[in-house]
């Protein structure tokens with residue numbers, strides 16, 4: 001699916017929202033003069049004669065800019081300043097006074113004022129301040145817009161892999177992409193089946209056409225049928241108009257059916273017919289329609305067991321798995337953990353506009369040794385959380401959830417471990433199970449004195 005606004009697309013020009021300005025002064029003349037000047041500059045202006053009225057106004061309306069006299073009868077504008085900013089932290093606060101001294105100016109800035117304006121002031125000075133706030137607001141809006149877009153962005157998918165099993169899976173995807181056959185992706189939750197389905201579509205001749213995802217378990221049987229094949233008006237409560245389904249919307253493209261193992265027998269029959277004949281009916285309609293889409297399905301279930309248990313149609317399974325790809329669990333491709341982790345660190349650091357922190361050696365070890373039952377999704381979430389919670393430039397084990405950080409860092413083959421750490425682990429394990437030192441030396445193919453020295457060095 002494409003993002004609502006593609007990256008790099010220009011934001012359409014819109015009329016600027018008038019700046020909302022609050023004028024706070026106990027002298028009516030000053031208030032009126034300033035308000036007239038500001039209105040002339042296209043601002044929306046409100047006035048307050050004292051601190052209480054100003055705070056009330058700030059509570060009710062999101063002002064951009066406030067001009068506040070330093071002397072409001074008995075009150076001091078300086079004392080009011082922090083309370084007003086407490087109400088509206090983004091407010092640009094300009095202090096005006098006839099008693100300009102460097103000390104009060106410094107104090108006002110210290111308390112959060114943006115600027116300081118000595119009386120008498122000129123319309124040009126006011127115009128300058130208004131323009132600066134306008135520019136700042138426009139910049140903030142653009143930043144927010146960019147942040148939202150960035151927040152929607154997915155980390156760039158990495159197809160580089162050090163794992164032979166993942167490499168094999170990717171090769172099958174590449175080869176199957178060109179042939180218009182159904183593909184079944186198997187694998188645990190979070191292994192990247194959705195990512196690979198999208199990759200398959202992107203490498204297929206259908207790539208210019210839509211890629212549509214249907215998440216099967218999130219919908220009731222009736223809604224899922226309607227989601228897939230559409231419905232006629234009045235087909236069920238809430239069906240207020242004719243509605244096309246996903247297979248029609250994806251015409252020419254690919255429909256990705258996530259968690260196919262969860263669909264009901266009735267829907268299995270409908271899907272089977274669609275796979276065989278490319279024909280279907282919308283819910284509540286007799287007219288037969290056709291759609292030319294490729295079906296890619298994914299499951300985390302053992303579908304053969306489901307077939308044996310009578311819960312899944314065997315003929316549907318055969319239709320779905322013309323090509324089958326098993327996506328390995330992350331614990332079965334430990335080589336990929338740290339490269340993926342670094343990729344996610346770079347992505348989330350970019351999102352937070354900070355330099356990417358390093359993974360300490362100890363943190364690298366706990367990540368490599370953890371079993372990742374939630375697979376790539378769990379790794380991604382762990383990294384995102386670590387970056388939110390720790391502002392430092394080095395990520396340590398304690399920046400990760402307890403279940404990850406607290407496990408013993410047993411060296412694993414292919415992880416970020418030195419050859420000595422791997423050797424130590426192996427030698428100590430063989431020593432632990434061998435009846436005698438001689439037995440262990442035989443298994444390890446080491447002479448006895450060497451093994452004896454190693455055992456002494458490694459403390460057992």
Ligand SMILES: Nc1ncnc2c1ncn2[C@@H]1O[C@H](COP(=O)(O)OP(=O)(O)OP(=O)(O)O)[C@@H](O)[C@H]1O
Nearest residue numbers: 156157158159188189190191192193194195376377
């Ligand atoms: N190779 C990869 N590079 C970068 N991100 C990846 C990679 N593989 C998976 N991810 C990320 O991991 C998360 C899970 O991926 P995805 O949704 O494709 O998994 P899934 O197997 O379809 O999960 P589920 O079975 O729960 O639907 C997503 O945020 C995805 O962007």
